[in-house]
Amino acid sequence: MNQLAIKELLYKIADDQLILGHRNSEWTGVGPTLEEDIAFSSMAQDKVGQSLAFYKLLHNMGENDPDTVAFMRNAEQFHNCQLVELPSGEYDFSLIRHFLFDFAESARFRRLSESSVKDIADVANKLKGEIKYHTMHANIWIKKLGNATDESIERLQSALNYAFPYALGIFEKSPFETDLIENGVFVGEAQLQEEWLEEVQNVINQTQLILPTVTDEEIKYGGRIGKHTNHLQPLLTEMSEVFKIDPTAEW
Numbered sequence: 001m002n003q004l005a006i007k008e009l010l011y012k013i014a015d016d017q018l019i020l021g022h023r024n025s026e027w028t029g030v031g032p033t034l035e036e037d038i039a040f041s042s043m044a045q046d047k048v049g050q051s052l053a054f055y056k057l058l059h060n061m062g063e064n065d066p067d068t069v070a071f072m073r074n075a076e077q078f079h080n081c082q083l084v085e086l087p088s089g090e091y092d093f094s095l096i097r098h099f100l101f102d103f104a105e106s107a108r109f110r111r112l113s114e115s116s117v118k119d120i121a122d123v124a125n126k127l128k129g130e131i132k133y134h135t136m137h138a139n140i141w142i143k144k145l146g147n148a149t150d151e152s153i154e155r156l157q158s159a160l161n162y163a164f165p166y167a168l169g170i171f172e173k174s175p176f177e178t179d180l181i182e183n184g185v186f187v188g189e190a191q192l193q194e195e196w197l198e199e200v201q202n203v204i205n206q207t208q209l210i211l212p213t214v215t216d217e218e219i220k221y222g223g224r225i226g227k228h229t230n231h232l233q234p235l236l237t238e239m240s241e242v243f244k245i246d247p248t249a250e251w
Contacts, residue, residue, distance in 0.1 A: 017050040017105075067243065080228075083163065084101065103200055104196045111187050157210065173190070
């Protein structure tokens, strides 16, 4: 099996989790309610922990240790989708991003738990239990606010219209897509996107929201190959500030 194919798969998963974990942590202390403050902080902690699990798999394959990989790369070396690096904005956007991304990750971990690579399957099988609670949280709040006041519906719809082209970028195909599929490592991004769309549409159908129509030209691809928005590098600089003071320090 092509080791580069597996590494590319692991990097994009780990980088997604790390970056969104940091974005979610920005709600700590400023959430719209105490409940949501705690919820986003908890999900942020989970995502950083999930990223560590995949960075450890990469380390076992000969890549640098997790701290070095997480804190010593520049933006163009990251494989995360552009959706996760966007600023947290208002709660409506963060909630929509949480909904779209975590339903994608739920499907991804479910499929990876069937991977022919045992180490990947074992990690995914463990983490799909964690992500279940994330999707439950998103499901509750999207239905609640998507059927509430005119303002809440309008704000969520606006956030959904903005975020959806970025969310489709989650499923940017790997250059090793054929290898991954033929070797049973992963079902592929096209299959994953199809399953995700069905689940997302099912939730949206239970609200007054409408899933936007997006052309291929509007989809925000590029993150998987190091093409990012201007928001990622400042985020990485902030994340790595303490580590770079003394990379050899033990915490």
